[in-house]
Amino acid sequence: MDILTSLILIPVLTVLALLFCKELKNIRVIAAVGMTIQLLQAIRLVFIYMAERASGNDSEMILKKSYQWFESINIQYAVGVDGISVLMILLTGIIIFTGIFTSWKMEYLTKEFFISLIVLATGVFGFFISLDLFTLFLFYELAVLPMYLLIGIWGTGKKEYAAMKLTLMLMGGSALLLVGLLGIYFNSAPDGGQLTFNILEIAKVTIPIEAQRFFFPLTFIGFGVLGALFPFHTWSPDGHASAPTAVSMLHAGVLMKLGGYGAFRVAMYLMPEAANEMAWIFIILTSTSVIYGALGAIVQTDLKYINAYSSVSHCGLVLFAVLMMNQTAFDGAILQMLSHGLMTALFFALIGMIYERTGTRDIKKMGGLMKVMPFLAVAYVIAGFASLGLPGLSGFVAEMTIFVGAFQNEDTFHRIVTIIAVSSIVVTAVYILRVVGKILLGPMIDEKHSLISDAVWHEKIPIFVLLFTIIAMGIAPLWMSDIIWESLGPIVDKLVMLTN
């Protein structure tokens, strides 16, 4: 059994075990055990990867396996990883692991909740290991649909509206994506020969430029919808705000990264000429996302909405960076995905815990919480600092790299959009500090809040794990950055060589 396939099999087996499980206690334990094994596998994968690279294996993807599935259309079950996907798998492993623990107290239809959550995670893991566009698309859709049930059944507020909006917008995105992928497939052998869905095979050929001009926007927007590309981001605030805690964590933390990763690995890597031609349109859109998201966060008073808009801004930065067309910016984009994933998961976890205690997410109705729940409050402050890019935490590393990369483009257009994007940092500081000052410090607004207790063990586990990774990434980013840097080689060769 190869390790990559086991990353799909473990969640599937966990789901099967859950199906035949009756008692509440066992359900939680099975889910937790399954996802712990999954996390350990993800960590093991990182070590295997580093050992492979150290031993001199310098092929683009390692641990490759492929099995024929539908021969006549040349669909294969093809898996393989490079440094980027290894790190994304690690991120997913961490977040689903912490997500299980934050949902420990889930009591309404517990079994169904964990099953849907783990099915969603299966889709994400499958997406990151796929080398075949068909399986990639399959896992992509598999990751999106459980969201409907997760938000619709276990959500809060306008959950039905939000669930439907999110599902339809994301599925609409995947509709565009489907056409884009079929277009890539039928142009994957311009000189005749076997058509293929395999990313590595397609990367070797040049898709005719007329086809690229049609299919690149479809593919990029298709993934961009999930990556909260302006103006297709509107599902995100409603969706995140209505979703239950673990789902917000998983969705903002990992699922939105599918968009960035796909836009980069599929749309830009396979269609570099069109990417270069059309980058300016999408740069304008993404810099709008960045600044719009940040400004949107300022005016919100619901904690989840604030964080959802902040995610739009941060994920916009990921897409912004991949369009900057140089290795530093790409490196920053991947770092930003990891950093934002961890940070936003921590945020949503904390918001969920605060909401459970205070019964409100409105910042006007809270105050002075630092005194009653110091542990949660300190964690919130650290997450906030990471979000506004304080040195020593993960956010700084990522954003710094992105902006250094962005400034390497010397023309006026890139300079202007970069300055606009950079200014979002200031806005971020405003909304983060405002929230911290309002709800954690200052006088206590609601007397009932003085009875609140601090975190318990199953809440501390996810917070410790996430805090540890955020700080570790902030202090020692280089090993990660190196893994990403060397994996970017083939992509950079294809994309950047064109511009020069």
Add this chain to the structure above:
Amino acid sequence: MDFNQFIIMKHELLLTITVMVLLVAELTINDKKRIIPIAISLFGLHTALGFFWNESGALFGGMYQTSELIILMKNILNIGVFIVLLQSANWLRKPENFNKISEYFILLFSTLIGMNFMISSGEFLMFYLGLELATIPMAALVAYNTFNQKSAEAGVKLILSAAFSSGIMLFGISLFYGQFGSTYFQQLSMISMDTPLAILALIFFLSGLSFKISLVPFHLWTADVYEGAPVNITSYLSVISKGAAVFILTILLFTIFRTMVEVWTNIIYIIAILTMTIGNLFAIRQQNIKRFLAFSSIAQAGFILLGIIGTSSLGMATVIYFMLIYIFSNLGAFGVVSVISDYSGKENIDDYNGLYHSNPKLSLVMMLSLFSLAGIPPIAGFFGKFFLFTAAAEQGYYWLVLIAVINATISLYYYLIVVKAMFINKNDTPIAKIKSDNYARFALVICVVGIFIIGFFGSLFEYINHLSFGI
């Protein structure tokens, strides 16, 4: 006529024998309920035998022809009918149907004989004969609940619209005959039919057949008939009847009308867009679950046309593959509807509110079937749709594919409305816990297993593709 020729016609002959056995059984068995297991097991035997001794060849000077591909189509239809029979067992045992149990089976099998002849026809008259045999008993079945006004009305609607469409189709056929002097497919396929009159004939012919598949703008009878007919007849109409008509349409377009490919791809292109869009938009507004599934099946027919417009062996294969999946998914959904309507008499989407809390298994089956219809992975419907789109994209119809996938998203909306009713909506008086009968449960298990595993067996699609090659 030697034994070999009997083997070639085995599907039709076996069914005829079954019908005769049932006629005798009707006379000799006093307890009519005992006919149900007899009929179902006889048909099960027939379905199983369909997979063996496959002989291709032509009979009666080419009026009747069969090939491995055609046998496969008949087998697919047989599986579907078998599931429908299992689903109707409980309904037939009701007191009001007590005296007409054997009629149900005999009429149903007669229509199936007609469809088999239709698919196997090598000539227009034979085709027409099969078509009528498939239609007229159908009207009787639709009006099966004699004392229910809606059912009777639906029967009349079906027979009138069927007669009308047959008339149009016959006119088209006669124009072909008048022009080329032959009704044999074999001979017609050799003639280059590029005259304006032939195009007119083709349009008449296609219009007639579009009635049977209920393609827009010939779909108006569908919703009323589906709503009025008993649930099991509705599922039979929407799956088996439609399937047979799609099969023969594909065969005819790919063989005898091959020379007019530019003409009919244009027609199909427009009809596909209309069918998908209108089917979807109307489905959104439905309250009655049967009408809802009726419009959803109209939209599905629009998707099937994408495979037909693929005009290659891949297109043929995707159409058959999709039909196979569609049978399992749609019958899964209809199976649940039939169980619920049998035990509680409720047929509105609102009645399904909170169903998951009282009947979790039925709700899950319903959800999986609807997701399969919507094309959500990893359920088989995803593979079916993806391949249909691939077939259309192969010919460069990217805009059509784009419209189709957007329609698929719209269709997801109304499928989710039903899912929402079952899983999310609250209800103080949900449908009580239903203990369904073994037949229905067996049928639902077949459907669920079908929609789960078909996609993962690539070799099945390869087999169909292999058979379709060269048509």
